[in-house]
Structures are given as structure tokens and as C-alpha cells.
Amino acid sequence: MQAAHVYRWGFKAAALLLISSVLSGCGINTIPTLDEQAKAAWGQVQNQYQRRADLIPNLVEVVKGYAAHEQDTLTAVIEARAKATSIQVDASTLDNPEKLKQFQQAQDGLSGALSRLMVVSERYPDLKANQNFLALQSQLEGTENRIAVARRDFIQAVQAYNTEIRTFPGRLWHSVMYSDLPIRATFEATSADADKAPQVKFK
Secondary structure, eight states, rough: OHHHHHHHHHHHHHHHHHHHHHHHTTTTTHHHHHHHHHHHHHHHHHHHHHHHHHHHHHHHHHHHOOOOOOOHHHHHHHHHHHHHOOOOOOOTTTTTTHHHHHHHHHHHHHHHHHHHHHHHTTTTTHHOHHHHHHHHHHHHHHHHHHHHHHHHHHHHHHHHHHHHHSTTTHHHHHHHHHHOOOOOOOOOOOOOOTOOOOOOOOO
């Protein structure tokens, strides 16, 4: 009797293992895996934009020391930074297309303000020779490049996720088990070279 019980238990365990293997092979875990990858990629986007925001106060202070009468340009940068940092999109709100669009517009606005600041700085040779300014400019350039890479990785992760839930067999698993996970929005190109990092180098 005990042997029969052990046999039945072993048979059930083997059956469950087989079913799990079959389901895994059919891609049952692909959707949540791609979902987590997209969220992780978004985390990197946030990190790089925050790094840029952290550089700006020091950059503004250095420029102010040499170009104090460029107040309109400096104010525009400060206000654009405040707006960009006020809009937060975390994993819980990542599925909100309108929120993501607002985030992108605010960050693009900050990019434009920084570009204008760099143009203004060309008028001040002493500023361009300042070591603190050169260091900040170099850090900003590197950060803009990392932002471009992070955005590209996020776009690719979202595309992989969206493709999975739109095609077979992912579409089937989505309707049966993951219907709470929506098609996800991503960044929109705002110009022909939107995938390139802004140029902050001095000629």
C-alpha cells in the first residue's frame, strides 16, 4: 500500500515536471521575462537623465561666473531642469503613454535649453578655458551619449515585448495568463537624428 502511494506521488511529480518543461519550452515565461527587461531598461534611462540633471546646477554656476548677463539662457536651463525632474515615470506608471510623452517632452525641452547654453558659451573664451567648465562639459557629453544608449536599449526592449504579445504563441499566453500586461509605449522620434546624442563639444 505504501509502495503504491509512493509510486502515485512519484508519477504526479514526474507529470508536473514534464508539464512545466513543456510549458517553458512553449514560451510561457517569455512575456514576464521581456516585461522585466523593459522595466530594467527604463531604470537605466532614468538613471542617466538623473545624472544629467545632477550636473546642471554646477554647470549653471560656472557659466554665471563668466556670463552673468546671459540671464535669460541660464533661467531657461534652470526652469527646464525643474520641469524635467518634476515628471517621474517609474515601473508602476510606465504603461501610461501620456505620462511617458510628458516625460519625453520635458527631457527634450531640457536638451534644447542645454544646447542653447553651449552656443552662448562660445562667446566667452575665458569660460571655455575654465577647468571646471571643461570637466563639466566633458561629463555632460558622456552623459548625453549614455542617455542615447539607454534610450535605444529601452526602445529595443519594448519592441521585443510588444512583438511577443502580438504574435503566436505569445499572443495566446497573453490572452490566457498575462492579459493585465498592455501594449507598451516607447519614445517617439522628434527629429530625423533623434537617436543621436546632442553635440556639446566645442569646435
